[in-house]
Amino acid sequence: MKRILLQTTIAYEPDNWSIDRFSILTDLLSRIEDEFGNKKFQVTARNREGLPSGDDRILSKLDETDFDQLWLFGVDVGGGLGPRDCEAIGRFRQRGGAVLTSRDHQDLGISFCTLGGIGAANHFHSRNPEPDIERRVGDDRDTPSILWPNYHSGSNGDFQSVEAIKPLHAIMQNSKNPSGRIEFLPAHPHEGAITVPSDAQEYSGTVATGKSLATGRPFNIAIAFEGNGTGRAVVDSSFHHFADYNLDPRRGCPSFVTEACSYRILENVQAAADARTYARNIALWLSQ
Secondary structure, three states: OEEEEEEEOOOOOOOOOOHHHHHHHHHHHHOOEOOOOOEOEEEEEEOOOEOOOOOEOOHHHHHHOOOOEEEEEOOOOOOOOOHHHHHHHHHHHHOOOEEEEEOOOOOOOHHHHHOOOOHHHEEOOOOOOOOOHHHOOOOOOOOOOOOOOOEOOOOOOOEEEOEEOOOOOHHHEOOOOOOOEOOEEEOOOOEOEEOOOHHHOOOEEEEEEEEOOOOOOEEEEEEEEEEOOEEEEEEEOOHHHOOHHHHOHHHOOOOOOOOOOOOHHHHOHHHHHHHHHHHHHHHHHHOO
């Protein structure tokens, strides 16, 4: 049985995106079975536990643990990863450990910038902005207090149409749809920005894109990394693709989320199934 660590980059805060707001994902991954009905994954879900050094109690020695995958949700605006955390995550990948990172708009998850190999795929407002200067403007027009990058794919609780880049990657496959691919993912008013790093194009590529409902701009949703002598990795544009609030808005959200939500994802069987298949596919692909 493979072990998955789901972790946020903040300490527990009841009115924030703490790990308990990813309970649907935790349960989903824990229920994945092989063809014989055996559980494939043991899932540990936790928030950041800071040490006096500024590092995390587990991440700072991740390479010494028996975890096989790290799913890291960047909900911080700085200080979410210490230097020892990043070094240990790097060694974790060098020994074959697999990683998913997922952040959000503006500077949420900015600590990812310090992750070697995959951090450069993430663009923020204050660090490593998008290479295309024309994209350094607000896309979400309804919440002007949130600065770029902030691609508007729809309301929380709604779903967005997504494009799977050909050739179809394993994490975007869904044989239950006539198209054979995932067609919908949870929407969010202001998704983050990710691109394939210029020095990683030989072993990484964009596997899914979305389109802004506000401006029509396409934006990347997921980038997959494979090869280069390290464990596999997926860089995702928004942790709202996995959060309880976006999979089932009845679960609620932190009080600082003021945008009106939708319930359409509960009304569309395929959209709800695609969202769960996306998470399941990532776990299975990272485990190979």
